Amino acid sequence: MSTSTYEKHLCPVAQALVDLGDQWTLLIVRDALSQKQIRFNELQESLGISRNLLTRRLVQLVEAGILERVGVEGSKRLAYQPTDKCRDLRLVILAMASWGEKWRPDPRLTRVETTRKSTGAPVELAFVDPDGARVPLSDVRVTRRRP
Amino acid sequence: MSTSTYEKHLCPVAQALVDLGDQWTLLIVRDALSQKQIRFNELQESLGISRNLLTRRLVQLVEAGILERVGVEGSKRLAYQPTDKCRDLRLVILAMASWGEKWRPDPRLTRVETTRKSTGAPVELAFVDPDGARVPLSDVRVTRRRP
DNA sequence: AGTTTCGGTTGACTTTGTGAACTGATTTCG
DNA sequence: CGAAATCAGTTCACAAAGTCAACCGAAACT
Numbered sequence: 001m002s003t004s005t006y007e008k009h010l011c012p013v014a015q016a017l018v019d020l021g022d023q024w025t026l027l028i029v030r031d032a033l034s035q036k037q038i039r040f041n042e043l044q045e046s047l048g049i050s051r052n053l054l055t056r057r058l059v060q061l062v063e064a065g066i067l068e069r070v071g072v073e074g075s076k077r078l079a080y081q082p083t084d085k086c087r088d089l090r091l092v093i094l095a096m097a098s099w100g101e102k103w104r105p106d107p108r109l110t111r112v113e114t115t116r117k118s119t120g121a122p123v124e125l126a127f128v129d130p131d132g133a134r135v136p137l138s139d140v141r142v143t144r145r146r147p
Numbered sequence: 148m149s150t151s152t153y154e155k156h157l158c159p160v161a162q163a164l165v166d167l168g169d170q171w172t173l174l175i176v177r178d179a180l181s182q183k184q185i186r187f188n189e190l191q192e193s194l195g196i197s198r199n200l201l202t203r204r205l206v207q208l209v210e211a212g213i214l215e216r217v218g219v220e221g222s223k224r225l226a227y228q229p230t231d232k233c234r235d236l237r238l239v240i241l242a243m244a245s246w247g248e249k250w251r252p253d254p255r256l257t258r259v260e261t262t263r264k265s266t267g268a269p270v271e272l273a274f275v276d277p278d279g280a281r282v283p284l285s286d287v288r289v290t291r292r293r294p
Numbered sequence: 295a296g297t298t299t300c301g302g303t304t305g306a307c308t309t310t311g312t313g314a315a316c317t318g319a320t321t322t323c324g
Numbered sequence: 325c326g327a328a329a330t331c332a333g334t335t336c337a338c339a340a341a342g343t344c345a346a347c348c349g350a351a352a353c354t
Contacts, residue, residue: 005195009174009194010253010255010256010257011177011244011247011256011257011259012243012244012245012246012247012248012251012256012257012258012259013173013174013177013240013243013244013247013259014174014247015247015251015253015256016243016244016246016247016250016251017170017173017174017243018251019250019251020243021170021173022170023164023168023169023170023310023311026160026164026168027156027160027161027164030158030160033289034291039331039332040331040332040333041330041331041332041333044332047156049311049312050311050312050313050314051312051313051332051333051334052311052312052313052333052334052335053310053311053312054333055332055333055334056311075320075321076319076320076321077320077321077330077331077332078331078332078333085250087284088246088249088250088284089246090284090287090289091242091245091246091272091284092239092242092243092246093160094289095238095239095242095272096159096160096163096164096167096239097158097159097160097163098159098238099159099163099235099236099238099239100158100159100160100161100162100163101159102235103163103166103232103235104159104162104163104165104166106157106162107294108157108294109157109158109159109162109294110157110158110159110291110292110293110294111159111291111292111294112158112159112160112289112290112291112292113289113290113291113292114274114287114288114289114290115287115288115290116276116282116286116287116288117286117287117288118286119276121276121277122276122277123274123275123276123282123287124274124275125238125242125272125273125274126272126273126274126275127261127270127271127272127273128270128271128273128275128279128281129263129266129268129269129270130268130269132275132279132280132281133279134275134279135263135270137234137235137237137238139263139264139265140237140261140262140263140264140270141261141262141263141264142180142237142241142259142260142261143259143260143261143262144181144257144258144259144260145257145258145259145260146257147254147255147256147257147258169341170341170342186300186301187300187301187302188299188300188301191301196342196343197342197343197344198301198302198303198343198344199302199303199304199342199343199344200341200342200343201302202301202302202303203341222351222352223350223351223352224299224300224301224351224352225300225301225302
């Protein structure tokens with residue numbers, strides 16, 4: 001499927017998948033979010049992706065404004081840095097991580113823990129209403145509104 | 148990439164992508180979640196996916212326990228129904244939808260609205276601490292803990 | 295009874311991903 | 325300083341995955 005196939009769908013999920021739908025993209029983003037900047041070879045070795053495909057994915061991610069290609073300070077080598085658009089993907093990635101932990105449990109798996117920087121208390125992804133009260137999934141209604 | 152490539156990564160995000168990483172899978176799940184049960188032809192026409200690939204994806208989703216293949220009541224025709232494992236993906240899909248709305252805005256796009264069934268109040272995805280207080284993304288620390 | 299719809303399957307073709315080897319700049323080391 | 329190693333890719337042959345159109349038997353309308 002080409003990304004243009006997705007683009008025809010007038011749905012924000014399909015639109016998100018224009019940028020994220022390729023097979024390795026979310027793992028590249030995950031790795032990019034784990035440090036201030038990341039190098040080509042670091043990504044290639046961490047993921048085991050083929051080098052030419054990694055090249056293409058990085059070009060796409062830079063074009064999409066999700067990563068920035070920057071020089072490493074004090075050297076002429078390159079690195080990739082997450083943008084705000086990338087940092088906002090933490091919600092998506094953490095939602096996936098918690099689904100993965102729940103539904104594909106494996107004792108060898110690393111656990112992803114989210115805590116509050118200021119207090120150290122554990123935090124969770126949840127639905128909240130305007131008063132800040134937690135709303136259980138069973139009480140959430142999803143509607144698609146045409147523009 | 149074969150799904151087994153993902154499986155080698157001991158990370159819950161990679162594990163989630165074993166089930167979800169194929170190109171059309173999340174859109175199939177999105178459509179499956181939009182009604183009690185959905186037919187093969189409905190999916191094929193809604194997505195524009197090729198029929199033989201849809202067949203393969205549905206087999207995978209059933210094997211993964213994300214969809215169930217059921218008979219339509221009062222007929223011998225088939226349909227696919229979301230399981231609990233599938234319903235838990237609403238968090239992932241809604242996180243993607245809100246990212247898509249924010250970062251790939253388009254006036255023609257349908258908006259996805261989440262409201263509280265009981266009160267009708269709008270609800271949002273957010274991080275909350277044990278007291279139920281909302282925690283801004285900038286105050287969330289993510290750590291990967293080895294088992 | 296004949297036609298349409300459904301839920302696929304089949305097979306030829308195109309696109310995408312893989313793996314290994316190569317390249318020309320940088321950096322490190324003796 | 326010169327040689328070797330590392331970096332960030334590129335190239336190319338091959339394998340895997342997706343697309344499109346045509347076909348199929350069973351079920352459902354008419």
